Amino acid sequence: MELHIAKDTQQLSENLAAFISQYIQEVLQQQDRFTFALSGGNTPKALYALLAKEPYVNMIDWKKVHFFWGDERAVPFEDSRNNARMAYDVLLDKVGALPENIFVMRTDIEPEAAAAEYEKTLHEYFDGKPNTFDLVLLGMGDDGHTLSLFPGLPIVHERKAWVKAFWLEAQAMYRITLTAPVTNLSACVVFMATGAGKALTLKSVIDGATDPDKFPSQLIRPENGQLHWFVDEAAAEALQV
Numbered sequence: 483m484e485l486h487i488a489k490d491t492q493q494l495s496e497n498l499a500a501f502i503s504q505y506i507q508e509v510l511q512q513q514d515r516f517t518f519a520l521s522g523g524n525t526p527k528a529l530y531a532l533l534a535k536e537p538y539v540n541m542i543d544w545k546k547v548h549f550f551w552g553d554e555r556a557v558p559f560e561d562s563r564n565n566a567r568m569a570y571d572v573l574l575d576k577v578g579a580l581p582e583n584i585f586v587m588r589t590d591i592e593p594e595a596a597a598a599e600y601e602k603t604l605h606e607y608f609d610g611k612p613n614t615f616d617l618v619l620l621g622m623g624d625d626g627h628t629l630s631l632f633p634g635l636p637i638v639h640e641r642k643a644w645v646k647a648f649w650l651e652a653q654a655m656y657r658i659t660l661t662a663p664v665t666n667l668s669a670c671v672v673f674m675a676t677g678a679g680k681a682l683t684l685k686s687v688i689d690g691a692t693d694p695d696k697f698p699s700q701l702i703r704p705e706n707g708q709l710h711w712f713v714d715e716a717a718a719e720a721l722q723v
């Protein structure tokens with residue numbers, strides 16, 4: 483695991499935009515498409531906004547980038563809580579991503595049907611490949627959740643399915659999420675975490691005893707890929723570095 487500590491969210495986003503841009507360009511020298519699973523939430527917004535501007539908007543061959551999502555809140559696309567909607571607004575619509583390269587988790591059908599459809603899409607898309615995504619971008623909630631893998635829920639123990647839907651009582655909504663098994667087959671996973679509110683959780687996730695039921699972010703350990711944490715000084719405050 484590689485830890486990258488930045489002064490604040492803006493600096494972190496700038497460092498990560500440079501990292502992602504270089505990584506995409508390197509991968510596209512070896513293959514003709516790049517698969518990028520996006521996260522939702524607040525933390526990645528500044529990063530997406532930077533990627534959508536100079537120099538990255540022209541440095542990256544966005545027509546070769548294929549977009550997926552790590553998780554989705556099962557609310558209509560028009561709802562501001564919809565993770566895909568946020569990414570369209572801040573990134574996809576601005577960089578000229580090709581519609582045929584965008585794979586949203588559908589929220590216009592029953593969540594279980596959407597999860598089954600996404601699972602099928604992923605198996606067909608990655609058929610025979612040793613790795614799944616080239617890059618998965620993840621956030622971490624103050625409670626240690628990542629994707630929609632929330633503490634204490636059965637989804638944390640999923641070992642087979644790649645995509646699941648479930649009712650999240652605490653937020654009174656369905657969630658659709660990638661699971662740990664498919665995420666851990668990725669070539670590279672990058673977590674972003676900012677703010678003092680995440681400091682103690684981050685310490686437990688990185689330095690603490692393994693307890694994924696309590697800290698689901700600990701489930702993410704790529705089997706054959708890189709793992710990076712991009713954090714700001716406030717989030718890193720309790721870490722032993």
Ligand SMILES: O=C1O[C@H](COP(=O)(O)O)[C@@H](O)[C@H](O)[C@H]1O
Nearest residue numbers: 521522523524525620621622623
């Ligand atoms: O609900 C979610 O939360 C996490 C973390 O969000 P943040 O606002 O603390 O950055 C996010 O990674 C996930 O995609 C989202 O659905």
